[in-house]
Amino acid sequence: MSQEPSLFQKVSAEVFDFHRFFEGWYNAATADSIDFGRCERAFGRAFHMIPPTGRVFDRAETIELIRANRATFQGNFTIEISDIRAGYETADTIVLTYIEAQSRAGKYSRRQASALFTASSSAPNGVEWQHLHETWLQMPET
Template identity: 85%
Template sequence: MSQLSPLFQKASAEVVDFHRFFEGWYDAATADGIDFGRCERTFGQAFRMIPPTGRIFDRNETIELIRANRASFRGDFTIEISDIRASFETDDAIVLTYVEAQSRAGKYSRRQASALFTASSSAPNGVEWQHLHETWLQMPDN
């Protein structure tokens, strides 16, 4: 497994790019210029997400959650991605881990994420999200 494999490069780019999508979609000043179709094209049909709360969301629930949070911030939402690593890889699937730091209206948090991607020529960056599991490293400040 190489951190420089083409699949690692595609999946890493997808992690960063998709979080840039969130920053734009969630900001009232930029949400109108964001293509929501990008979100719908990125998740595989069997996608599941487990956020730090432990609740399991399927693909449709995840998409609706993201859609509902459109323009919910006023320039005070940022995400930083760091420490992207591959932990498993085959010819057409890869598991990445990464740290996601968020600042939401002055409240800072960090989470560790692991995500399963599969190759897909029709998805942004050539990979689809199949599974995402997040856990708190630092809960939001009060």
């Protein structure tokens, strides 16, 4: 009998998997093979995001932003996730922090992210993103 993954294991898998989605969606060579519905299923109905710029995006604005950036790179966009840590946690809610390092056409940046997830059987990896807040650790090189 296999044991159900912990909430931390589910959200950790989701963070890695969702960022692999971004790499595929943003790459012109692979974008056609990526299921955009995966993105829409990942966000809770009240989701909002605060990127390092400080602007607040609601769920619809976030989805449109991601959709609009489809195939904008030529295989030169990568994301590395590290230092995943759990914060506050209940049976179905968890706050997670992690570091996201991006390479966009040779320009590097790093950001600290804090995300709130809730359990959802219909979402990828069994968890929905409810809130995401990012801040620069290293701004993109110019």
